[in-house]
Amino acid sequence: MLKIDALPQVPRWAVLAAxxxxxxxxxxxxxxxxxxSGLPVAEQSGRNGREVVLAVSLTVISEGLALLALGLVRPWGEMAPRWLPLxxxxxxxxxxxxxxxxLGAAALCTIGGWFACSQAAGLIARVTQTPAQQVLLVACYSPLLAWGPLLAATTVAYYRxxxxxL
Structure with a gap:
């Protein structure tokens, strides 16, 4: 069984959500x-160094921000680690x-809702993509829609x- 270390008073559902x-x-x-990297996940006209830096940067930043949600259920979310300056x-x-x-959860929900309603159909229906590439794109980007609600729920539990x- 997976052991997830969190503060004892944190609800289990909040730990799982975080x-x-x-x-x-x-x-x-x-x-x-x-x-x-050139894998056939999408048809593209070409890649340059700027696109690589942008894709890697966006990935690292989004994952880093997502990892901050763990602070809502971990001790370092209540007491800043000693190694942090100031x-x-x-x-x-x-x-x-x-x-x-x-604010982040609200922005994520707004962006996710806007994208799902206005942009996703055009992106998925691009003529240059194969059906397998379309399925992969949807499978990889659909989970992002849960980021905002999960963050909001975890934040409310933290606040409470x-x-x-006591």
Whole structure:
């Protein structure tokens, strides 16, 4: 059985949701890396160094941001690690974690909804893609739609836990 280390008062569902966040961003990142590596995940006219840097950077940044969700269920989300400059060893203020996380969740839900409603059909129906490439694209990018709701739910659990008077 998978043992997930978290604070004892964190609900199990919140721990699972926080750990799911980096996993839902991973397939799209792997798809981008595969595309700029020349694997046949999509038809393309050519790659240049700028596209490679952009794809790798977007993947690293999105995965890094997704990993921050773990702070909502881990001790370092309540007490900053000592090695951090300026804030190391200090208690993390609840709203300092909650406000950016909820703004991020709102942005992710908005972008995901807009993309799903207005852009996805055109991207998927590109004539130059094979049916297998279309299925792979959808399979890799669909999990991103869960990022915003998972982050929002985990953030609300964090807020409730940190503000509840015992």
């Amino acid at each position: 750990h799911a966040v980096p996993l839902v961003t991973l397939p799209s990142g792997l798809w981008r890396i595969a595309q700029v 804030i190391g060893g200090r208690r993390v203020r609840t709203l300092a974690a909650v406000v950016p996380a909820l 836990r940190r503000t509840t008077v």
